Every structure is written in C-alpha cells, then in structure tokens.
Amino acid sequence: MKRLSVCICVLSTSFLAGCAGAVPGTPGATSGPLKVVATFYPLAEFSRAVGNGYVDVTTITPAGAEPHDYEPTAQDIGRVQSAAVFLANGGGVDTWADKADTGNARVLRVQNFLPLDTATGTANESPLDPHVWLDPVLAQTIVTHIRDALTAADPAHVADYEKNATAYTHELQALDTAYKTGLATCGIKSIISSHNAFHYMAKRYGFQLISISGLSPDSEPSAKELAATADTARTNNIRYIFFETLVSPKLAQTIAKEVGADTLVLNPLEGLTSEDIRAGKNYLSIMRENLHNLRTAMQCQ
Ligand SMILES: [Zn+2]
Structure with missing residues (x-):
C-alpha cells in the first residue's frame, strides 16, 4: 500500500x-x-x-x-x-x-x-x-x-x-x-525444469533439481540427454515438467509427452513479460506462484 x-x-x-x-x-x-x-x-x-x-x-x-x-x-x-x-x-x-x-x-x-x-x-x-x-x-x-x-x-x-x-x-x-513450511513435507523430492536456474532455491529448501537444458535457457540438450531426463522422470515418479515464460516450452512438452506428465510454469524471474506487467505481477507475487506450482509438482502437504 x-x-x-x-x-x-x-x-x-x-x-x-x-x-x-x-x-x-x-x-x-x-x-x-x-x-x-x-x-x-x-x-x-x-x-x-x-x-x-x-x-x-x-x-x-x-x-x-x-x-x-x-x-x-x-x-x-x-x-x-x-x-x-x-x-x-x-x-x-x-x-x-x-x-x-x-x-x-x-x-x-x-x-x-x-x-x-x-x-x-x-x-x-x-x-x-x-x-x-x-x-x-x-x-x-x-x-x-x-x-x-x-x-x-x-x-x-x-x-x-x-x-x-x-x-x-x-x-x-x-x-x-x-517456502520453508510449504516445502517441508513433500511426496516427491525432485523437480525437472527447462533451464538450470533453480540450484540456489533447491539447495535452500532441500529438493533435487534436474534440468533439461543447461545454465542458459537456449542451450540445446542432445537426444541422448533428453532420453536420460525422461528416464529420470519415470524413476522419480515425476508427474509435472516445469517450463518458463521467456523461452519456448517445446523441450518441457517433449519430455512431458514422452513420460505422460503434465507441464507447469516455474518462473526464473529473469524478466517479466508485458502480460506479467499488465497483470501487476512482481518478484514477490511470482515467487508465490512458483511455490504453489512446486507444491503441486512435489505433492507437498
Ligand atoms: Zn538463467
């Protein structure tokens, strides 16, 4: 206010x-x-x-x-x-x-x-x-x-x-x-995200991060790496694959389809879209949305 x-x-x-x-x-x-x-x-x-x-x-x-x-x-x-x-x-x-x-x-x-x-x-x-x-x-x-x-x-x-x-x-x-309370008791302790942006968050709140591409969102994984990620998703019983707002969701969708999972947004907050700005979103509100989606994906209580 x-x-x-x-x-x-x-x-x-x-x-x-x-x-x-x-x-x-x-x-x-x-x-x-x-x-x-x-x-x-x-x-x-x-x-x-x-x-x-x-x-x-x-x-x-x-x-x-x-x-x-x-x-x-x-x-x-x-x-x-x-x-x-x-x-x-x-x-x-x-x-x-x-x-x-x-x-x-x-x-x-x-x-x-x-x-x-x-x-x-x-x-x-x-x-x-x-x-x-x-x-x-x-x-x-x-x-x-x-x-x-x-x-x-x-x-x-x-x-x-x-x-x-x-x-x-x-x-x-x-x-x-x-975050501490919201992620304290979860059925699944790992997530798959499209670019490797969530290491510090994962370290702070104790979950494992598997990224489809590398540290930059435009680095392309090989077919072999994609297959390995899909295997990891199956092994860890992962039901949601995360994608983000500023890059194409194609890779996340490919893996989700491969393992029969859904996709959800996990926003690395590297920038807002015009839509975010019009909707009055900001760092704090998007971090709350991220937490909500993490809780869904990791089946937290
Ligand atoms: Zn980044």
Missing part, C-alpha cells in the same frame, strides 16, 4: 502538497530522482523497492526478453554511463556488463559480495551459477547492498532507504518462511 500511495502522489499534482518530503524535487530534496540502471529485472525490482519514491530505475533487458543472450545497444551503454548507480549480477546472466564501460556510475555487482556456486548440469556457458536472486535469503543480502549503494550515492535519503530496505527484507523473510 505504501508504494501505491507514493505513486498516486507522483502522478497527481493535487496531492503534492500533502506528500511534501515524499516527492523528489520538492523543497528540501537535494535533486531529482537518483538514476539507477539495472541489467535485468530482479535487480531493478529490488532497487525500486529500496529507492521507492527517490529513484528512477531503468532495466536494460527489455520486457519479454531473456537476459542470458541479450546484447546491449549503444543507447543501453549510454544509459549505464549516465546512471548514478549501475547494478549487475555477474556469473553469466549479464555477461556484457562484465566489460562494459560504465562511465562515472557507481557499480554494484552481486558476484562481488555473494560468492557464486560452481555451475552444475550440462552445456554450461559459464563456470559459475548466477541465479542467486531465486533464493529469498540471498535476495535479502542483495537488498542490503542495494540500500548501501543508494545511500552512498544519495546520503540525503539514508533514512528512507533504510526504512524501505527493512520493509522489503521483511517481505523476503515472509517468503522464505512460506
């Missing part, structure tokens, strides 16, 4: 008087909103939550696009260079950002403060696994670092960044609790 009320204030000038102090650019504020640029969705979403009202966040990977193979335009690089804070993940999900000229932007790279695990599975393009944002506990660490980066770039609003980061951290803690 707090975020909604701030949006209304920004959009409606008639409310400005009643919202003095909450709107950047009003007397007392040091300048306009802080320009924040993120390589892809989850970092942008966390920045909006922490910077609520004081930041202008741009996401480089467009809605509906998948970040692993996104190539930035010259305009994208210009946006990075003119940002006050630039957020990247590292580990292969935004490889272009490893070497980009970031100009005078203050750079926060998740890989530099969260040690990434070695990638598992086949056909990896990166030796490390970048998908830390899918663990609600590691996400809290990211939020803390974003708070510190925004504060360093804009110390005038330290109290707001502090307050917003604390509130969002409480949401992430509630999400972690929901």
Whole structure:
C-alpha cells in the first residue's frame, strides 16, 4: 500500500502538497530522482523497492526478453554511463556488463559480495551459477547492498532507504518462511525444469533439481540427454515438467509427452513479460506462484 500511495502522489499534482518530503524535487530534496540502471529485472525490482519514491530505475533487458543472450545497444551503454548507480549480477546472466564501460556510475555487482556456486548440469556457458536472486535469503543480502549503494550515492535519503530496505527484507523473510513450511513435507523430492536456474532455491529448501537444458535457457540438450531426463522422470515418479515464460516450452512438452506428465510454469524471474506487467505481477507475487506450482509438482502437504 505504501508504494501505491507514493505513486498516486507522483502522478497527481493535487496531492503534492500533502506528500511534501515524499516527492523528489520538492523543497528540501537535494535533486531529482537518483538514476539507477539495472541489467535485468530482479535487480531493478529490488532497487525500486529500496529507492521507492527517490529513484528512477531503468532495466536494460527489455520486457519479454531473456537476459542470458541479450546484447546491449549503444543507447543501453549510454544509459549505464549516465546512471548514478549501475547494478549487475555477474556469473553469466549479464555477461556484457562484465566489460562494459560504465562511465562515472557507481557499480554494484552481486558476484562481488555473494560468492557464486560452481555451475552444475550440462552445456554450461559459464563456470559459475548466477541465479542467486531465486533464493529469498540471498535476495535479502542483495537488498542490503542495494540500500548501501543508494545511500552512498544519495546520503540525503539514508533514512528512507533504510526504512524501505527493512520493509522489503521483511517481505523476503515472509517468503522464505512460506517456502520453508510449504516445502517441508513433500511426496516427491525432485523437480525437472527447462533451464538450470533453480540450484540456489533447491539447495535452500532441500529438493533435487534436474534440468533439461543447461545454465542458459537456449542451450540445446542432445537426444541422448533428453532420453536420460525422461528416464529420470519415470524413476522419480515425476508427474509435472516445469517450463518458463521467456523461452519456448517445446523441450518441457517433449519430455512431458514422452513420460505422460503434465507441464507447469516455474518462473526464473529473469524478466517479466508485458502480460506479467499488465497483470501487476512482481518478484514477490511470482515467487508465490512458483511455490504453489512446486507444491503441486512435489505433492507437498
Ligand atoms: Zn538463467
């Protein structure tokens, strides 16, 4: 509700008087909103939550696009260079950002403060696994670092960044609790997903992850690998094969058909689709949908 009320204030000038102090650019504020640029969705979403009202966040990977193979335009690089804070993940999900000229932007790279695990599975393009944002506990660490980066770039609003980061951290803690309790007692302890994005989540909540393709969603498994995955599905009595929203469900459907299973969405949150945005979905709501589908697939009580 707090975020909604701030949006209304920004959009409606008639409310400005009643919202003095909450709107950047009003007397007392040091300048306009802080320009924040993120390589892809989850970092942008966390920045909006922490910077609520004081930041202008741009996401480089467009809605509906998948970040692993996104190539930035010259305009994208210009946006990075003119940002006050630039957020990247590292580990292969935004490889272009490893070497980009970031100009005078203050750079926060998740890989530099969260040690990434070695990638598992086949056909990896990166030796490390970048998908830390899918663990609600590691996400809290990211939020803390974003708070510190925004504060360093804009110390005038330290109290707001502090307050917003604390509130969002409480949401992430509630999400972690929901996962812990929701996945505590399940008939099946493994899942099959289309790309290998869920290692950190699986490690946190104690289930086994079998991926059809590799760490990048566009890496193609061989016919032999597909047959092996189908065998694994049969052996583990798996009734649902997961696919995701930003890539073709073809592989998941092939395996599901092969073993007589159904398909369900497990969203790696690497980006929202335009449909997601219209429906008002976000990191927290999609993570809840993911939990619901995991509980279905793993037959949890
Ligand atoms: Zn990925």
